[in-house]
Amino acid sequence: MNRFTWHGHATVSIETSGHSLLIDPFLKDNPVSVTDPESLSPDFVLITHGHEDHVADAADIIRRSGAQLISTPEITGWFARQGIDNSHAMNIGGFSEFPFGRLKLTPAWHSNSLPDGSYGGMPTGLLLELNGQRVYHAGDTALFSDMELIGEGGLDLAFLPIGSNFTMGPEEALRAVQLLRPGTVVPIHYNTFPPIRQDAAAFKASCEAETAARCLVPEPGESFGI
Numbered sequence: 397m398n399r400f401t402w403h404g405h406a407t408v409s410i411e412t413s414g415h416s417l418l419i420d421p422f423l424k425d426n427p428v429s430v431t432d433p434e435s436l437s438p439d440f441v442l443i444t445h446g447h448e449d450h451v452a453d454a455a456d457i458i459r460r461s462g463a464q465l466i467s468t469p470e471i472t473g474w475f476a477r478q479g480i481d482n483s484h485a486m487n488i489g490g491f492s493e494f495p496f497g498r499l500k501l502t503p504a505w506h507s508n509s510l511p512d513g514s515y516g517g518m519p520t521g522l523l524l525e526l527n528g529q530r531v532y533h534a535g536d537t538a539l540f541s542d543m544e545l546i547g548e549g550g551l552d553l554a555f556l557p558i559g560s561n562f563t564m565g566p567e568e569a570l571r572a573v574q575l576l577r578p579g580t581v582v583p584i585h586y587n588t589f590p591p592i593r594q595d596a597a598a599f600k601a602s603c604e605a606e607t608a609a610r611c612l613v614p615e616p617g618e619s620f621g622i
């Protein structure tokens with residue numbers, strides 16, 4: 397059993413076998429988040445790409461908690477220039493082993509730069525193996541047919557953006573569920589700002605009518621176990 401908390405937007409906490417992971421922390425300036433960043437003390441911070449709405453609170457949380465940063469070399473290098481050097485750099489490709497399980501960075505169709513305009517390299521998604529479960533966080537991405545490959549080993553849970561405008565919208569996310577075939581899907585990256593306003597209940601209804609996946613729609617700050 398793993399425990400997940402969605403904090404709004406793409407920010408997700410995971411508690412697994414005595415380890416805590418935090419993905420894409422965007423809390424303090426996130427209009428929908430109810431989580432105080434000071435309340436989080438992760439062991440690992442995972443960053444899918446360098447946009448402000450994915451790295452905003454990362455440096456503060458890493459400095460305070462001593463968490464290890466995991467991301468691509470361009471992202472870990474940018475944090476290193478701010479004095480954060482407890483990091484593990486990797487790139488899209490194969491699995492790497494960590495104390496919490498295994499992680500593979502997957503492709504994502506998006507753009508990537510850091511808040512100061514620095515080059516961000518390739519944006520990514522995350523495929524995690526935790527406690528015998530496979531969890532996919534798509535990051536910011538358009539729909540792509542290689543999602544079928546990401547789902548091949550079986551997926552217990554997929555976090556998929558549905559906001560449209562910057563990422564997949566609900567129609568593309570529904571196709572993504574058909575390709576990935578996860579047991580459970582959680583929509584993310586919507587309702588944070590007016591351009592990505594979406595009806596998550598409608599997405600859940602079409603997802604459960606047209607695919608075999610269960611769709612969970614947590615409130616920001618809500619936790620669930622899988």
Ligand code: NI
Nearest residue numbers: 445447506536
């Ligand atoms: Ni982005």
Ligand code: MN
Nearest residue numbers: 447449536562
């Ligand atoms: Mn984003």
